[in-house]
Structure formats: C-alpha cells, structure tokens
Amino acid sequence: MNLSEAGLGVWNIYFILKLILFVNGVIEFNYLRNLALVAFLALPTRHKWQSVLQQLIAIPLGAYLFYDDSYFPPLSRALAQSEQLAEFDASYLFELAARFVSLNFVLILFVTTVFYFLFYKILRVSVLVVGAIVYLQLVNSNLSLPQANKAVDNVAAAEMNTVEASGSTLIEQLNKYKNDFFAKQSALKLTFNKETQVKNTFDVLVLSICSLAWDDVKYYKQENHKLFKEFDIVFDRFNSVSSYSGPAIIRLLQANCGQKRHTELLTSNLDPQCSLLEGLKSAGFDIELMLNHDGMFDNFLSLIKDKGGMDALPIQYNLSPYLLNFDNSKIYRDADIFSKWLQDREQQKENKKFTFYNTISLHDGVRLQESKQLKASETYEQRLVTLLDDMYAVLDGLKKANRPIVVLFVPEHGANIRGDKMQISGMRELPSPRVTNVPVGLKVIGNNMQRIGEQKHVAQPSSFLAIAHLVKQLLEQDVYGKNEFDPETLLSNIPETSWLSENEGSTVMQYNTNYYYSFDDSEWVKYNE
DSSP states (O other): OOGGGSTTTTHHHHHHHHHHHHHTTSSOOOHHHHHHHHHHHHSOOSSHHHHHHHHHHHHHHHHHHHHHHSSSOOHHHHHHTHHHHHTSOHHHHHHHHHHHSOHHHHHHHHHHHHHHHHHTTTSOHHHHHHHHHHHHHHHHOSSSOHHHHTTTTTOOHHHHHHHHHHTSOHHHHHHHHHHHHHHHHHTOBOOOOTTOOOSSOOEEEEEEESSOOHHHHHHTTOTTOHHHHHOSEEEEEEEOOOSSHHHHHHHHHTTTBOOOOHHHHHHSOOOGGGOHHHHHHHTTOEEEEEESSOSOGGGHHHHHHHTTOOOOOBOOOOOOOOEEOTTSOEEOOHHHHHHHHHHHHHTOOOOOEEEEEEEOTTOTTOEETTOTTSOHHHHHHHHHHHHHHHHHHHHHHHHHHTOOEEEEEEEOOOOOOSOOSSSOTTOOSSOOHHHHEEEEEEEEESTTOEEOSSOEEEOSOBOHHHHHHHHHHHHHTTGGGSSEEOHHHHTTTOOOOOOEEEETTEEEEEETTEEEEESSSSOEEEOOO
16 A cells, blocks of 8 residues: 555554544543544555655654653653663563553454555545544543643543632642742641650561552451551542652651752752651660661662661671562562571560661562562562561560560552553552552550540541651650550551652642643643543
C-alpha cells in the first residue's frame, strides 16, 4: 500500500487504538496535538523520498504523543531514572516490560489491525477516524483549550458550582489549595520538652516496611491478620506522602514539623527542630539502625543520614539470605534478624533506645532465593503473609520478654499490587491513595501493661506529624509509670493532615470529594482508579 495515496494509511490503526484506549479511560487524548499529527500525515507528497521523510518524522512524533497521552510520568522523569534501571537484573527488566503490554492491549491491537485491512478498501477509514476525534472533542469538551479541559472533564457538580461561584478556574483553585496547604504546614512544629523526666524508661522500635499499603493488604484479604488486631492504635487513613522509600523515611525522621514540599525535603539542610531523632536524643535515647538489606541501592543509607539525621551504622548479623533483590543483592528474613536482636536485648539492662528497622522483603522485583524463576508479583502474597507473621512474632517475643518498649509499625508506601487505570501493577510514579494510604499501628509492651478499653482506630486523615505527637505523648504522660494506659489519652488533640502526596515532579491531592494529579501545576487531571 502506498501510504501517500491512502489518507492516513496504516496510521489509522494508531489513532483507532488510541481512541479505544481513551474511551475506556486507559489513556488521555490531547485533541489538538493528535489532530496536528493527522494534518501532518495528510500533507500530500509528490515524490517517494518526501513520503519516506514524512514517515521518518511521524514515527518518533507518534511515539512521543502516545507516551504523552498516557498516564506515565513526564519523559524527563523517566530518563532521570535510567541509572537506577541499569542496576536491575535482566529478568526483572523483562518482567516490567511485560506489565506494560497486557494481553488486552495485544488483543485490541490485533482486532484493530485485522478490521482495518478488511475494510480500508470499502470504507473511508481516515474520514471516520478524523470524524471520531472531532466528535469526542465536542462531546467531552466544555472549554476551548484541550489542556484546561482535562481538569474539568469529570468534575463533581458541587466542585463545579464552587468554581463558578468564585469566578476562578478549577486549575487556579487547585493550585491555591496546594499553596495554602503548604503555608499552613510550614507553621507546624512540635518540640519535645527537654525537661521531661521519664520515671520508667522504655525503648522505641520503629518497623519501617517497604511496599505495604492498606490496598495491598485488603487485596489479599489480610486486613484481619492477627498482627493488626494486636495493635493498640491503628490508623485507617495515614498518608505516607511519597510512594518511594527514601523520601517517605526522611519524612518520618523529620516528623516534628508539618509536611514539606518534596523539593524542600530533598534540597534543604536538615532542621534540627524537625528531627525526630534529635528530639529523642534530647530525651536521653540512644539511636540504633537495622536493615534486612545492604542499603546501597539509590544511596539509601547516605540519603537517610544526610536528610534524616540517621547517623547510626547498621547492626550486622551473620545470617543466610532469604530473598534476592532486583539487583541480585541479598535480603535477610525479618524473623531471623529479630531473633538475634531479641537475644542481644535480653543481655542489655539499660533502656531508652530508639531502634529503626527497615525491611524490603515486599519490594517489587524481590524474588525467593529458591525460586528465582517466579515473578515478584507472583510471590507477593507469600512474602506478605510471611512478613506479617514475622512482625507478629516480634511483638509476641517482646511481650514474653516483658521489657518496656513501644512498637511503631510504619510502612513507607504500598506496592500497588492491584494497579488501576492510571498505573500498571507495581508502578508508583503517581502517589495515589492506593499507594500512600498505609496501615500504621502502635503497640505498648512491657511492665505487664494493660490496655484500657478496645483497640482505637484513627479515621481522620493523618501523616507523620501524628507519629511525633504520639511519641511526645508517650514521653510526657509517663505511660510506664503505671501498668495500664488508655490509647484515647495518647490520641488527644492528634493533628489532622489533609491528603496531599508528592513525588519528584508529581502531586496527588484530595479536593472536596475527588482526587486530582498534576505533573507541573499547570494542568490537573482527575485521578480515576
């Protein structure tokens, strides 16, 4: 077939495929840019070399436009991660590539191609494609500019009324809401009283869990696991803010201040007033660090030291590996590490230690040591149940030792194991609620402690400032001065944090009843799960 003599030619397959994906909510569709590509392809050519040049120019343009219409992060962000991708082993890279090309996508492409070649001689397919683009533009557009249209497509009636009443566009209101949020958060600071005298000293153990959100837990029906029933306090709507480990942990280690912008978090020097560790040190706590991995990927150890103030060296144990990471580094089983740690703690008489433990047993790309051929997504449920069982065993071991210790279970972000229309399984570029709503829990152990009343659930939206609040309350209320405590008193005046999550170059926030995301603050899109 001579492409120059057949309208759009086989490019019709490209546009039909995109229209089908758009109608099903899988991608966006920038009408102006797509029509511009149509116009370029429709330019008549008199010579074969002109036709070839036209196609050589159109192919990269079409590829870029397809990427731009997808819900993938900006191309600059994807290119910035190329160094990290280079560290992944080949099997994991292949697994990631396979996720992007689903069976449904292949079937749609196959059917579209077959139907095109069956009917292109008897139907003016190019005319139908252009007509479909124009029709969808008219149906879906309330504004003349396609860029502004994205934010308005499916907005709730109540929000649209607010926009009309204020006289400002939805984009302007969303940006104002975001700026107001950070202005309010910048004024929030929590200070530990250096004069606080803790009569009965205790330890604090933070279990920092990678790749575990409520959505992952519920997907595998583990929300009633005995671990979650064991906590005294459970957060139902805790926002870890970032969907990547380093920034999420830094936010935890800077929990004494309100939520910072992502750029400020990673570029500014650590403010001692924001440091949870500095607050604990002033109260007499020693700091120790444990990992079940080497901490080398993405300069993890350097990052949490420079931006989080974690200057302790990781405790090392001589153990056999349990898992292999996506870069083939070794990962050790949580139960094995804590078995050694509990033995060490029993030999130590002093208290007032803050132990930070980070595990990546659930991270995407992690494989079982004895089953390297299995995909990470295929073993996630097995690894999830093992981790929850291991964490329960930690609590059980601490209860049997009867040492005074407060355990904080704080996942960093979810695995997005389910995926949605906006992001394939395992993808976390957009910090959606499915990824950043994590199951945070608190358990007070030791001194034959008895809890007053039932387990307390925190239903309000919360974030890391709530963690600092709980630690401060534990210190000031002298919980271990008696052998019973009321979770309700710890939760008194606990700070609420509106839902706004950030990664580098992406924001997801709740505005009224909907969630919106943006890559640049000039364009906001409703997040459709």
